[in-house]
Structure formats: structure tokens, C-alpha cells
Amino acid sequence: MQSNEETPNVWPYLLDLRFPSLHLSTAEVSRMKPPLVPLATLIGRELRNEKVEKPFVKFGQAALAKKGEDYFLVKSDCQRIPGNPATSFSVFAIFDGHNGISAAIFVKENLLGNILNAIPQRISREEWLQALPRALVAGFVKTDIEFQQRGETSGTTVTFVVIDGWTVTVASVGDSRCILDDTQGGVVSLLTVDHRLEENVEERERVTASGGEVGRLNVFGGNEVGPLRCWPGGLCLSRSIGDTDVGEFIVPIPHVKQVKLSNAGGRLIIASDGIWDALSSDMAAKSCRGLPADLAAKLVVKEALRSRGLKDDTTCLVVDIIPSDQPVLPPTPRKKQNALSSFLFGKISQNSTNKTTNKLSAVGVVEELFEEGSAMLAERLGKDFPMSANSGIFKCAVCQIDQPPAEGITANSGPFFSPASKPWEGPFLCNKCRKKKDAMEGKRPSRPTVAT
Structure with a gap:
């Protein structure tokens, strides 16, 4: 077996096989768990290891429209330094509009530029990647301010993904979602947090503390129906861009997560809630394994339609991050990780906005570089x-x-x-x-x- 310094030691698996009755305490496992590797160290390893090259990025898209309020963005030819192909990176995003299409269109056209303008010029790739989470926050807030100045009342969720080499950075507001299907461990990880008032207790408390009211829709006779909503406006999300008629406590400050894949690659599935209301993250990932990205996106949409019918706009992007020496994504093993390796190789989310829905049970050999979900702007800008x-x-x-x-x-x-x-x-x-x-x-x- 070819060795690679980016690949973790497999001894925990061997330990589990040879001593199936061995049980370790949580404290013992914590001491054994390798520390997170700083981004600078990971990039340094890439530069020193000639075998590690930039991966191929292949993608597919599929959609079915119910209201026509879903939009997406695909830019696979961005460059940190214009005219220098060695500084290329890719952007994939989904915008699920509500109460009209204006916000989704505006954000699609303006968000990327606002993010890039918030990153200092003439910095190294390592510095660029470290500045990206803060720039995403600034770009989301600036885009929201600019749209609200138009006086329109529509809003949109945003799931925005930046891929630079093996590093993936995801920023999101609302309930669109991005998942990672790790090709080495067969583990499906959630890279976003759902900002739905119904499921997110911390967001409910934040909204009410900021002056909003949270409750269900009252119908004749005083009966309450439907999901929890924020009043005024009746929005069931706690974060979005736009929604001028709801209140500023519905914030555009995104949850941001940055991870680094192993050089075995992985698959991202980015989709609007028309997919996730019908399929779990595991179901979506398993439904399309072994297929190229373009066919995989169509199959995910088809599976959601078969499961729930067309009740909402349904949009899916599948993005494969593939080693440069392989024509397709390697097959994902079906074997589940054992509990010991999950502790040793996975970092459970510590500071996400919603710790209940965004736990990473195991992330295979994926390195978590950054995660923050606070809604306090000063905390996010540094x-x-x-x-x-x-x-x-x-x-x-x-x-x-x-x-x-x-x-x-x-x-x-x-x-x-x-x-x-x-x-x-x-x-x-x-x-x-x-x-x-x-x-x-x-x-x-x-x-x-x-x-x-």
C-alpha cells in the first residue's frame, strides 16, 4: 500500500479488530485523538510533496421548478490572481428565494464580488484561505444591506461553497444544505447548519432576545398550525438575505465551515430544501454513489421527487473533487466506521450555532480547519x-x-x-x-x- 503523510495511521482499526472487547473511556480516547493540523502545516506538506497535485473538480446540476424561485451559481474558473491559472478556485452556490425572486437574483449577481472585495490583495494562498471565512461574513452582510436599500421584500437562503485545491469552505444562511460524502471512510458529514426556527433552539432565543416574536400561525378559533415563524413577517427561518419586511433580527451572518480533504477526494451535494425535506443526508449520498456528477445530481432530484412529490422548487448540485491521476471519483466503501475510529478521526462540532443538528459524527480523514456560527458581527470580523x-x-x-x-x-x-x-x-x-x-x-x- 502506498504511503502518504496526509493519510492517518490505521492502527485504531487494527486495534479494534484484534481486541474487539477492548473499551476505552472518553478521556482516554480524547488523549489519543490527534490534534487538528494548522492550515499552514497542511499547505506546507502539499508544497513539499510532489505527488500531491491540485484535484480535478467535476460537477453536475439538476432541478425541477414548482414556484421558480431557486437559482444557482457555478464558476469553476475563478482566479485569486487574474491571469494566473495556478491560483484558480471554484465557486458553487444555491439561492432558494421566497416571497419573490428579486433577492435570489440580486444575491447571485453580487455576492461573489462583495466577498472577494473583502479579501486583502497581494497575499499568499495560505493567507487567502485564512481570510476567506471573515470575508464571507462581510460579503453576506454587505449584500444584504445593498439589497434592502432597494426597498423590496423578498428574501433568499444562501449556501455558498468555495473550493481551492483540497480545501472546501462553506457559508450558509437558511435551510439549503451542503453535505460531504467522504470517499475513504464512507462517512456523510453536514457542512452547514439549518437556520429553521422550528428545530434551532439557540436561534429562537436569539431572535426573541433581539426583539422578534416567535410563534405559529393562528387560524380561526385560536388554533395554531404550521411551523414556528418569526413575527412580523411570518418567516420560518432565522437567517437569510433580504426580507426587509420581517426585521433585522433575521440576520444575514452565515455559519462558516472550512475543511481540508485528503488527497483521495470527496463528493459535495449542495441542494435546496426541496431535496432535504424529502431525503436525509445519508439517503441523498447513498442514492447516487458510483455515478458521475451529472448523473448523480439528476438521480438525487429523481429520488426526492419519488419520495415526496414536487411540493417545492428542487435544485441539486453535485461536485466531485477528484485526484488528478484518476478519471472518476473512487468508489466509496460501504463499511461503517467503528466508534473508536470515529472519536480518533472525527472532530465533533464545538462552536456551531446548532450543536444538535450539525454534529460531525465522524469525518474520515478530513481535517476541520475552521467553524463558527455566531450571529454577533463583531465576533465574526475579528x-x-x-x-x-x-x-x-x-x-x-x-x-x-x-x-x-x-x-x-x-x-x-x-x-x-x-x-x-x-x-x-x-x-x-x-x-x-x-x-x-x-x-x-x-x-x-x-x-x-x-x-x-
Whole structure:
């Protein structure tokens, strides 16, 4: 068997086979579990190992329309440095609109540019990947601000995936979903968090604490029906882009997860809730194993239709990340991982917004690099935003517009500077983005109240 330093030791499997009655305590397993490998180390290994090359990315798409509010984005030819093919990366996204199509179309056309504008120029690939999670947050918030200025009331979920080599970064708001089918371990991992008020207790508490009301629809006679919704507006999601008529406590701040695959590759299934309302993550992955990406996407949609019928827009992207020396994705083993190897090779989500629905039971040999789901903008942007090249000029961390010192307000300060505040610490926000931040946290009305 060919060795590779990216491949974990298989001794836990041998231990389990030779000593089936051996039971280890959780503390013992925790001590044995290898620590997460820093991103810089992983990239350094790639550079030192000539056998590790950039993978092929092959994809397929399929959809059935019920309301015509689903949109998707496929850009497999992006470049970190324009004109340099060695800096290529791919983007795949699904936008599931509601209350109209305007938000989904606007976000499809503007989100990628806003994200890329939030990443510093002339930085290395390692720095680019490390800056990407924060840039995704800034891009989502900026796109939401720009769309709400149009005065339209539609909204959209977003699941946005960036693939750079073996590193996959996923940002999401709403209930579209991205799963990873690991080809080595046969383990299906959820890379997103569903922001549905019905299932997400932490999001319900956040919305009510920020000034929203959560309840079911009341019908004649006082009976409550349907899923939990946020009022005003009646939206059953706690995060989205758009939805101007609902309230700023429905935030556009995405859950972000970044992982690095082994050089055996893997399959991503990105789909709107028309798929996930009909199929579990395991069902979707197993239904299309062994097929090329284009046929796999069609089969997932067909399986969802067979299971539930066409009750909603149903859109699916299947993306295969394939070793460069193989024409197709290797077959996925059907053998399940044992409990010991799950502890040793998988990192259970520690800081996701919804720990109940987003646990990674096991991730095979996938390295988890980053995960954060907080809805607090200051926490997501960090504190290391420097001043612009022009001395004394601050740059807004969200809209990327230069601000004079008198107008650059730190996101970590209160409405007024107090002795405990540190106005010199970033990130800095312009007045417009600061108002957006305060509104999302329930500190001020998101828009003027209209008397009726």
C-alpha cells in the first residue's frame, strides 16, 4: 500500500479488530485523538510533496421548478490572481428565494464580488484561505444591506461553497444544505447548519432576545398550525438575505465551515430544501454513489421527487473533487466506521450555532480547519483590521469604504465611548454598517416604524 503523510495511521482499526472487547473511556480516547493540523502545516506538506497535485473538480446540476424561485451559481474558473491559472478556485452556490425572486437574483449577481472585495490583495494562498471565512461574513452582510436599500421584500437562503485545491469552505444562511460524502471512510458529514426556527433552539432565543416574536400561525378559533415563524413577517427561518419586511433580527451572518480533504477526494451535494425535506443526508449520498456528477445530481432530484412529490422548487448540485491521476471519483466503501475510529478521526462540532443538528459524527480523514456560527458581527470580523495604506484612514470591515478617523467607529464599542471601550481596536465600521450591526442585535429599530 502506498504511503502518504496526509493519510492517518490505521492502527485504531487494527486495534479494534484484534481486541474487539477492548473499551476505552472518553478521556482516554480524547488523549489519543490527534490534534487538528494548522492550515499552514497542511499547505506546507502539499508544497513539499510532489505527488500531491491540485484535484480535478467535476460537477453536475439538476432541478425541477414548482414556484421558480431557486437559482444557482457555478464558476469553476475563478482566479485569486487574474491571469494566473495556478491560483484558480471554484465557486458553487444555491439561492432558494421566497416571497419573490428579486433577492435570489440580486444575491447571485453580487455576492461573489462583495466577498472577494473583502479579501486583502497581494497575499499568499495560505493567507487567502485564512481570510476567506471573515470575508464571507462581510460579503453576506454587505449584500444584504445593498439589497434592502432597494426597498423590496423578498428574501433568499444562501449556501455558498468555495473550493481551492483540497480545501472546501462553506457559508450558509437558511435551510439549503451542503453535505460531504467522504470517499475513504464512507462517512456523510453536514457542512452547514439549518437556520429553521422550528428545530434551532439557540436561534429562537436569539431572535426573541433581539426583539422578534416567535410563534405559529393562528387560524380561526385560536388554533395554531404550521411551523414556528418569526413575527412580523411570518418567516420560518432565522437567517437569510433580504426580507426587509420581517426585521433585522433575521440576520444575514452565515455559519462558516472550512475543511481540508485528503488527497483521495470527496463528493459535495449542495441542494435546496426541496431535496432535504424529502431525503436525509445519508439517503441523498447513498442514492447516487458510483455515478458521475451529472448523473448523480439528476438521480438525487429523481429520488426526492419519488419520495415526496414536487411540493417545492428542487435544485441539486453535485461536485466531485477528484485526484488528478484518476478519471472518476473512487468508489466509496460501504463499511461503517467503528466508534473508536470515529472519536480518533472525527472532530465533533464545538462552536456551531446548532450543536444538535450539525454534529460531525465522524469525518474520515478530513481535517476541520475552521467553524463558527455566531450571529454577533463583531465576533465574526475579528480585531486585527489595520488602517488603510493612507495614514489615518480607516476602512469599513463590511463595505470596504475608507472612512476618516472621526467616522470610523469600532464594532466593539457601545453606542457611546465609555472608559472601558477601546476605540482604536478594529474592526471598524462606517456609520451605515454600524447601524446595521446594532439593528441585528436589537439595539435600535432596523427601520422607521410606520403608523397605521
